[in-house]
Amino acid sequence: MKRIVQKKIEQYCQEHTNPESKLLHELVTETFAHTAFPEMEIGHLEGAFLRILVRLLRAKRILELGTFTGYSSLVMAEGLPDDGKLITCDIDPETTQIAKKYWSRSPHGKKIELRFGPALETLKTIEGLFDLEPV
Known part of the structure; x- marks a missing residue:
């Protein structure tokens, strides 16, 4: 697989980014142990970038399509x-159970609302605008 970011740049980012929290590390470990496609999980650096992006935009309302095991949901909620809210949509009961387990252990989990069902159907039921819609 071709690298998008040079190894030296990635190493620099790792060295200058806060370490992954114990909770997020446990979530990644469970994702790799209990899901068929763990590589779908975003990495620590991507998560740190999303968290910073949410803060820089001063987002209060986020829509996420696709939850998987909830890593990106949790870092954005952080x-x-x-009084912020993240609405995330997914159709997989097994991976979203993992997500809910870790959200419940975080003080930021209360900001996350899972809408279970196909995204196209779910979108029809959601009103209002969002500050961030990462897909």
């Missing part, structure tokens, strides 16, 4: 203010 970037939201206390």
Whole structure:
């Protein structure tokens, strides 16, 4: 597989980014142990970037299509203010169970709302605008 980011740049980013929290590390470990395609999980650096992006945009409302095991949901929720909300949509009961387990262990989990069902159907039921819609 071709690298998108040079190894030296990735190493620099790793050295200058806060370490992954114990909770997120446990989530990654469970994802790799209990899912068929763990490489779908975003990495620590991507998560740190999303968290910073949410803060820089001062986002209060986020829509996420595709939850998987909830890593990206959780890091974006960490970037939201206390009254912020992240709505995430997914159709896989097994991976979203893992997500809910880790959200419940985080003080930021209360900001996350899972809408279970096909995204196209779910989108028809959601009103209002969003500050961030990472797909």
